[in-house]
Amino acid sequence: MAGKVLLIEDEPHIVEAISFLLERAGWQVFTHSNGQDAAEVAGRIAPDVIILDNMLPNKSGIDVLREIRADATTSGKPVLMLTAKGQARDKAAAEEAGVSMFMTKPFSNQAIIDTVKMLAQ
Amino acid sequence: MQSFNLLVSICLLYVAALFVIAYVAERGVQEGRLNFLRSPVIYTLSLSVYCTAWTFYGAVGSAARSGLEFVAIYLGPTLVFVGWWWFLRKLVRIGRTQRITSIADLLSSRYGKSNTLAVVVTLLAVIGTTPYIALQLQSLTLSFFVFTGGSGEGTSTPFASVTAFWVAAGLAVFTIVFGTRSLDANERHHGVVTAIAVEAVVKLIALLSVGIFVVWGVASGPADIFERMDQDLLQSSQIFNGRWVTLMFLSAAAIICLPRMFQVVVVENSNERHLATASWAFPLYLFLMSLFVLPIAIAGQSELPADANPDLFVMTVPLAKGQGTLATLAFLGGFSSATSMVIVAAIALSTMMSNHIVLPIWLQLNKKRSPASDDVRTLLLRTRRISIGVVLALGYFYFQITGGSDALASIGLIAFLGVAQVLPALLGGVFWHSATRPAAIMGICTGFFFWAYTLFLPSFDGAFILSQSVIENGPFGISALRPQSLWGNSFEDPLVHAVFWSISFNTLVFVVASLLTNPNSMERQQSAQFINVYGRISPSSTIARNAEAEELLILAQRILGRQEAMNLFNQTAVSQGKVSGLPDPTQPFVEELERKFAGSVGAATSHAMLAQITGGESVSVEDMIAVADETAQIMEYSERLKTQSEELKKTAQQLRAANSQLLKLGEQKDTFLSQVSHELRTPMTSIRSFSGILRDSDSLPPEKLKHFSSVIHTESIRLTRLLDDILDLSFMENGKVQLNIAPVNLSEVINRAATATETQLQERSSELLRNPASEQIKVATDSDRLAQVVINLVANANKYCDAEPPQISVSCRRNGGTVEIDVADNGSGVDESEVELIFQKFSKLSGGFFVGSAGLGLPISREIMRNLGGTLTYEPGGAGALFRVTLPLEHTEPASA
Incomplete structure (x- = not known):
């Protein structure tokens, strides 16, 4: 049933919260906290769903997304991007880069569980 | 018999009335009222200065002595006005376009603006007019004397002298007051002209009244009068003989050449069309003036004693018949004739003397100082006034010296011939391109010499320069040079002799000298202006007009801009009825252009520019000064505009800088808000998630429960601190801390x-x-x-x-x-x-x-x-x-x- 989720996020408390929620729902959660080698990690782990923060240290979420799409092993993976509101320009760039879904912070716990489940199918 | 005092009172009253009339007319015309004073009737009446006291009284005397001879004096002017009015019109046109102020000015202007010529003509005019003024004074004193009971013979008495003096002084005052009120460029004197017109009416009424009284009061009708006539009086040999033709010629020349006639005919003319009226009305006036001359002469001869002076019949006949009032009227008529002549002659002569003699000398003396225009004006007015005094003083002294002599009685015709010497130069100047200045001067001087030698000096009967023996035997006994029969030719009449030789030599010298000399450029230019004063439309002048229109178009394009100029010219051409091509530079069109240009370049500049193209006028110093003033104003204005535009540019630059600053600030604010939003959302995300977990989970291990709660706590503090920091920063940035x-x-x-x-x-x-x-x-x-x-x-x-x-x-x-x-x-x-x-x-x-x-x-x-x-x-x-x-x-x- 539930598969692997890679969570790329730099805020420790948010990582903790999402990990707790998804693990309780039966997912295997991998975390990574900076953009530098995120795409590489994604290729190694081969998750069913990638959750990607838009603002990461060293490298923006968009750039990480482009790398994920460029890599054959991860190019088809669904990517859920976490954004803050009011970043329309980023959103358009992300859509162009091939994002699967957006979720605006702060989100409801149920929504993120449902979205990951939906994206995994 | 009237008392002397009453007569003086009447004269003073009459003169006072003339003063009032002249004053009212002057003011009225200046203020634009009383425009009827510019009418052809006034103009025609003013021409009556031709009829002086010499004509008023003397015509009857002449008729009594020589029958119809007097008619020649009236026929000459009549022929000129009826047959030669187009020549007068040309003179008037020239007078207006060239701003001519006198006959001396006209000749000087025509012959290359030569002042020598002007001086010659002025001297000639003064010499010719002074005896004439003396003649008027004599007539006046004589009439005074006769009226108050004198015999009419003793005009050399102290009484006559005093009378003449006061008359001359009074006339001087009147002339100075109304002849030199202002320096008008046109030298027109509406007040004087109106007073003279009134005097013209007075003398006509006086003569007609006396005539009617004589025909129907003394005699019982025209038939009765002519029955009384001496059979010798009218003989056909008297008319159309040499003297008659000579008199006609002289009087015809006088109507143009006499300074006072030139003054009223040309200088005082305010409208060319008045000549059309005058061409029939003035002959009519002369006709009425001559109508009763013969009846009065006949009545005088038949009613008065044989030794009565025929020159005074006009007054003595009514007096003899006890018609005191009528005689007074006749006296006033004579008074009018004399005063009007003297006034106009004094104005004309004073203008010539001040313009051509005093002013040039003054300018010569003040060469180093550049004269201000006010100086010149004051000087001119002063010299005019002094000249008037001088002219009347000359007349008075001439009267004193020659008083009572017969020489004075014949002086009228002598004076006519003197001023007639300018006629060849005048006619040549107006009609003949080749006439030159040296020729004009030589001709006039030649004529003047012959006039003086053959007529003027002999008239003193040996009392002045020429002795009696020279007159009778010729100088040094050479009979061929006898003044009154040159080369042994024996004309019966010394007048005819003098007219023939002076005019012939004058004309001959003028023509020959003109052919031998070449006109200089100024003369050529002026002769063209005079002879072609009407600007007749000939093929060559059409080309000139087109060239003029082209130049106007070029000028208009520069000033108004291409499109507007073309529109204006096309519209005008259409309104002038032209299908294509440029419009004619008509007066209204040029005026319109001047107005339009004035809006761009100023009035003075506009006038100067157009005057240069449309010809005739050259640009005067006043024009140039006005142009310079305008230019200075425009420069100052454009300097102000430049400063303003620089200020505007600076302000615009500052505004642009401020605007871009604001835009940048706006962008910074957007970025800041977006960052703030993000920073706030991060702790809120943790708080929401963990609080949701705590709410939804019933069975969390206690350590998890505690951990999650402390995360919520930490993040809440973070959120609060973030808000504090943002506010703190905002306060500090605004300096409100x-x-x-x-x-x-x-x-x-x-x-x-x-x-x-x-x-x-x-x-x-x-x-x-x-x-x-x-x-x-x-x-x-x-x-x-x-x-x-x-x-x-x-x-x-x-x-x-x-x-x-x-x-x-x-x-x-x-x-x-x-x-x-x-x-x-x-x-x-x-x-x-x-x-x-x-x-x-x-x-x-x-x-x-x-x-x-x-x-x-x-x-x-x-x-x-x-x-x-x-x-x-x-x-x-x-x-x-x-x-x-x-x-x-x-x-x-x-x-x-």
């Missing part, structure tokens, strides 16, 4: 910072190194804010130092009037490219070791230092990161942001 300035020891500040960061430092096992001796510096500042900065710097060092264990050193030193606090660590420092970045809001460097930083610490610290009058800088080049706080020992107000 409240500072509590007080003296404080730096060690106190650093102690507080150490205490506040103690927990953080312990978490990383960091070491805080201090130099307590260096911290003993007292400064005046806000110690809380300064401590906040130091805490921030220490916390940052603790957070970002990449050495294990971190060592953070705080040291102070005094540097001149400032104090420096260095906060350094033993890490690898800040990359040079990131130094500016770290002072920006919400910039977080990678590799932070603690959560909860929003990236506002350094921007806030820098703002605090700015508010404290100091700085916060990053000092590169050290081993680790080194931040330096600099602040003054005494607090000073910060520079505004």
Whole structure:
């Protein structure tokens, strides 16, 4: 049933919260906290769903997304991007880069569980 | 018999009335009222100055002595007005276009503006007119004398002399008052002309009344009168003989050449069309004046004693019949005739004398000074007045010297011939291109010499220059040179003899000299202006008009712009009925152009430009001065415009700069809000998630429960601190922060910072190194804010130092009037490219070791230092990161942001 989720996020408390929620729902959660080698990690782990923060240290979420799409092993993976509101320009760039879904912070716990489940199918 | 006093009173009353009429007319015309005074009737009546006292009284005398001879004196002018009025019209046109002021001016102007010629003509006019004025004075005194009971013979008595003197003085005053009121460019005197017209009416009524009285009062009708006529009086041999033709010629010449006639015919003419009326009305006037001459002469001869002076029949016949009132009227008629002649002659002569003799001499004497126009005006008016006095004085003295002699009686015709000497030069000037100035001067002088030699000097009967023996036997006994029969030719009549020789020699010399000399350029130009004064339309002048229109178009395009000029010219051409081509430069069109140009280049410039193209007028000094004034005004105006436009440009630049500043600020605000939003959402996300977990989960292990609750707690604090920082920064950026300035020891500040960061430092096992001796510096500042900065710097060092264990050193030193606090660590420092970045809001460097930083610490610290009058800088080049706080020992107000 539930598969692997890679969570790329730099805020420790948010990582903790999402990990707790998804693990309780039966997912295997991998975390990574900076953009530098995120795409590489994604290729190694081969998750069913990638959750990607838009603002990461060293490298923006968009750039990480482009790398994920460029890599054959991860190019088809669904990517859920976490954004803050009011970043329309980023959103358009992300859509162009091939994002699967957006979720605006702060989100409801149920929504993120449902979205990951939906994206995994 | 009338008493002398009554007669004087009547004269004074009459003159007073003339004064009033002249004054009212002058004012009325100036103010634009009484426009009927410019009518052809007034003009025609003013021409009656031709009929002087000599004609008024003398015509009857002449008729009594020589029958119809007097008619010739009236026929000459009549022929000119009826047959030669087109010549008069040409003179009038020339007079107006050339602004001619006298006959001397006309001749001088025609012959290349020669002043020599003007002086010659002026002298001739003075010599010819002075005896004539004397004649008027004689007539007046004679009539006074007769009227008050004298015999009419003793005019050389002291009584006559005194009368003549006062008459002359009175006339001088009248002439000065109304002849020199102003210096009009046209030299028109409406007041004088009107007074003269009134006098014309008075003398006509007087003569007609006497005539009617004679025919129907003395005799019983025309038939009765002519029955009384002496059979010898009218003989056909008297008419159409040599003398008759000569008289007609002289009187015809006089109507043009006499200074006073030229004055009224040409100078005082205000409208050419008046000549059309005058061409029949003036002959009619002369006809009426001559109508009763013969009846009065016949009545005088038949009713009065044989020794009665026929020259006074006009008065003596009514007096003999006891008609005192009628005689008074006749007296007033004679008075009018004499005064009008003297007044106009004095005006004409004074104009000539002041313009052509006094003014040139004055200008010559004042060559070095440039005369102001006011000086010249005053001078001219003064010389006119003095000249009038001189002219009348000359007349008076002439009368005194020759008083009572028969010479004076014949002086009228002698004077006619004298001024007639200008006739060849005048006719030649108006009709003959080849006439030249030397020829004119020589002709006039020749004629003048022959006139003086053959007629004028002999008239003194040996009393003046020519002795009786010379007159009878010729100079040195050479009979061929006898003044009154040159070359042995024996004309019966010395007048005919003089007219023949003087006019013949004059004309001959004039024609021959003209053919032998060449006109100079000025003469050529002037002769063309005179002879072609009507600008007759010939093929060549059509070309000239087209060229003129082209030049106007070029000028208009420059001033009005291409399109507008073309539109204007096309419209005008259409309105002139032209299918194609340029419009004719008609007067209304040129005036319209002048108005339009004036809007662009000013009135004076516009006038000067157009005058140059449309010809005739050259640009005068006054025009040039007006142009210069205008130009100066325009320059000043454009200078103001330039300054204004520069100011506008500067303001626009400032506005643009301010606008782009605002745009940048707007962008910065958007970015800031978006960053704030993001920074707020991060702790809120954690709080929402964990609180949701706590709410939804019934069976959480207690340690999880505690952990999640503490995360919520931490994030809430972070959120609060973030909001505080944002507000703090905003306040400080706007300079609204409240500072509590007080003296404080730096060690106190650093102690507080150490205490506040103690927990953080312990978490990383960091070491805080201090130099307590260096911290003993007292400064005046806000110690809380300064401590906040130091805490921030220490916390940052603790957070970002990449050495294990971190060592953070705080040291102070005094540097001149400032104090420096260095906060350094033993890490690898800040990359040079990131130094500016770290002072920006919400910039977080990678590799932070603690959560909860929003990236506002350094921007806030820098703002605090700015508010404290100091700085916060990053000092590169050290081993680790080194931040330096600099602040003054005494607090000073910060520079505004």
